[in-house]
Amino acid sequence: MKVLVSFFNRIMQRYLPDPFLFVIILTFVVFGLGLIFTDSGPYQMIQHWGTGFWGLLTFSMQMVLVLVTGHVLASSQIFKRGLGALASTAKSPGQAIIIVTLVSLAASLINWGFGLVIGALFAKELAKKVQGVDYRLLIASAYSGFVVWHGGISGSIPLTIATEGHFAQDIIGIISTDQTIFASFNIIIIIAMVLILPIVNRLLMPAQKDTVTVDPAILEESMEESKEKSAMTPAERLENSKIISLIIGIFGLVFLFYYFASNGFKLNLDIVNFLFLILGILFHGTPKRFLEAVLNAVKGASGIIVQFPFYAGIMGMMTASGLAVVMSNAFVSISNDFTFPFFTFISAGVVNFFVPSGGGQWALQGPVMLEAAEALNASIPKTAMAVAWGDAWTNLIQPFWALPALAIAGLKARDIMGFCVLTLVVTGVIISIGLVFF
Numbered sequence: 001m002k003v004l005v006s007f008f009n010r011i012m013q014r015y016l017p018d019p020f021l022f023v024i025i026l027t028f029v030v031f032g033l034g035l036i037f038t039d040s041g042p043y044q045m046i047q048h049w050g051t052g053f054w055g056l057l058t059f060s061m062q063m064v065l066v067l068v069t070g071h072v073l074a075s076s077q078i079f080k081r082g083l084g085a086l087a088s089t090a091k092s093p094g095q096a097i098i099i100v101t102l103v104s105l106a107a108s109l110i111n112w113g114f115g116l117v118i119g120a121l122f123a124k125e126l127a128k129k130v131q132g133v134d135y136r137l138l139i140a141s142a143y144s145g146f147v148v149w150h151g152g153i154s155g156s157i158p159l160t161i162a163t164e165g166h167f168a169q170d171i172i173g174i175i176s177t178d179q180t181i182f183a184s185f186n187i188i189i190i191i192a193m194v195l196i197l198p199i200v201n202r203l204l205m206p207a208q209k210d211t212v213t214v215d216p217a218i219l220e221e222s223m224e225e226s227k228e229k230s231a232m233t234p235a236e237r238l239e240n241s242k243i244i245s246l247i248i249g250i251f252g253l254v255f256l257f258y259y260f261a262s263n264g265f266k267l268n269l270d271i272v273n274f275l276f277l278i279l280g281i282l283f284h285g286t287p288k289r290f291l292e293a294v295l296n297a298v299k300g301a302s303g304i305i306v307q308f309p310f311y312a313g314i315m316g317m318m319t320a321s322g323l324a325v326v327m328s329n330a331f332v333s334i335s336n337d338f339t340f341p342f343f344t345f346i347s348a349g350v351v352n353f354f355v356p357s358g359g360g361q362w363a364l365q366g367p368v369m370l371e372a373a374e375a376l377n378a379s380i381p382k383t384a385m386a387v388a389w390g391d392a393w394t395n396l397i398q399p400f401w402a403l404p405a406l407a408i409a410g411l412k413a414r415d416i417m418g419f420c421v422l423t424l425v426v427t428g429v430i431i432s433i434g435l436v437f438f
Contacts, residue, residue: 001203001422006210009136009418016414019303019399019406023310030314030354034321045317052316053309059357060308062113062269064301067404069276070117071297072290076283080125087125093133094202096126097141101198104145109152109190111267117276119145120405128216134206135214139409140419141201143402147427148193150392151186154267156358157366157388167363171370172380179381186385189434193427200426204419218410239288245281252278303403311400315355324351324364332372340378341386341435344369348390349428356400358391382435389431396424 017025027049034045073079086103090096100123108115119142127135150157158180160166166174180186205211238244256275260266284290318324331347332340348365355361365387373383395401397420399413406413 002205002207002210004422005204005206005418008421009206009210012414012418012421016417019403019413020307020310022399022413023307023314026354027310027314027317030317030323034317034323037326038321038323040321045321048317048320049313050316052319053313055316056308056312056357060304062273063304063308063404064298065273065277066113066117066269067301067304067407068294068297069273069280070121070404071408072280072293073276073283074117074121074124075293075296076280078283083122083125084129087122087129090126090130093130093205096130096133097137097201097205098198100126100138101141101145101201102194104142105148105194105197106145108145108147108149111154111272112146112149112152113269113272114267115146115149116143116401116404117408119143120408124219124409127214128219132208132211132213134211135409136212136411136415137201137204137206137419139405139411140204140416140423141198143405143416144197144201144396144420144423144427146401147197147392147396147423148190150358150388151181151190151385153181155181155388157362157384157391160359160362161384168366168370171367171374175381175384180385180388183381183385185382185434185438188438189389189431192430192434196430197423197427200423201419204422212415236288239291240286242285245284245286245290249278249282252281301407303407307400307403311356315357315360318351318354319360319364324355324361325368327351328365328368332368335372335376337376337378338436340373340376341382342432344373344383344386345390345393345431345435348387349394350390352391352394353398356395356398358388361391362387386435389435393424393428393431396420396427 016022031042031045031049034040034048035042040048074083086099087096090099100119103122104115104119107118120139123138123142127133127138149155158175158177161168161172161175161180162177164174232240252274256271256278259271280293281287281290284293327350328347331343335343347369348361351361351365355364362384366384369383369387370380372378373380397417399406399417402413402416406416
């Protein structure tokens with residue numbers, strides 16, 4: 001295993017470009033595939049690209065806020081002490097890898113945005129506490145837990161088809177979550193992930209000579225000391241007022257009480273961001289400390305801001321040219337009723353490279369797969385979950401989703417992707433067995 005880890009790490013360090021160059025290369029690849037496999041010409045493909053370019057603006061801002069608010073919350077003293085206490089339970093590098101994987105899995109099953117941020121933040125705390133742990137593997141292990149999100153309670157595809165008025169309701173009706181998220185095959189996949197993934201990550205620990213550690217002092221973020229109140233101007237007194245933070249925090253908590261009382265424990269990206277933001281304001285105590293934490297946090301958001309429009313352009317080409325449908329049909333054509341869940345899963349994994357959005361991918365790929373499932377007399381709920389798991393699976397080697405974790409950790413995609421390739425293989429086997437045989 002150590003030989004494989006060393007091999008893939010060398011390959012990724014040498015050949016994996018920066019995530020921005022990766023998305024540019026993907027743009028060229030999709031442009032070429034569109035010319036080959038669809039009726040669109042060069043001019044039409046560029047039109048599709050430009051038209052879709054700004055289609056993820058709302059989502060981009062949500063992702064920036066996931067990163068910033070999560071980072072701000074974690075830099076508060078209360079949260080640091082909590083994560084630090086949990087990190088102190090790890091007494092060796094192997095234990096640190098196992099614990100961070102379990103925490104990331106649990107958080108991602110609750111909500112994907114929550115899992116992305118909490119896993120990376122906890123990994124940083126472990127790096128401060130545990131000597132000799134490979135920092136790259138620690139972050140890769142935190143990111144690996146993200147693979148289960150679409151089988152958890154925030155999975156966009158199973159929640160979509162369980163909601164009145166979804167686009168495929170005339171074809172498949174309403175499919176409750178007890179047939180998807182809480183179905184036996186899905187629960188078996190998740191249990192297998194929880195049992196196997198921490199062990200796999202533990203086995204990926206490199207040889208001591210290849211281990212890359214980090215100085216804990218580098219991970220600490222300093223805050224400016226506040227002046228004595230007597231030396232403050234009226235404006236500075238407002239900036240250092242705990243009352244202002246407390247009042248706006250109470251506003252936020254009241255709204256959160258109303259939301260959860262009205263909707264139950266239903267998390268979406270906006271509510272996660274709102275929760276992180278309000279707790280960050282409260283935990284930092286004063287507006288000045290909160291804004292200093294925000295300033296530190298936004299430094300890592302540049303990748304999201306610049307790259308997401310290019311992914312939106314790729315989605316525009318995939319959608320408008322019909323390339324996503326062509327890819328899906330290619331896998332459907334070689335399927336039968338037994339192999340259909342497997343090939344649906346694989347096709348969703350391929351499409352996810354170019355359409356890294358669960359809801360967007362379902363809108364593109366769902367109609368094709370549902371029509372094929374009916375023709376083959378295959379299970380509709382399992383077909384939907386096969387698309388969901390495929391969408392989550394290849395995120396392991398898709399820099400798009402790693403950006404928040406990498407920004408928090410201060411690493412580059414090539415630092416963790418060697419480990420993620422091996423995790424991809426193991427989780428792909430687990431998911432395939434669960435979809436086909438259960």
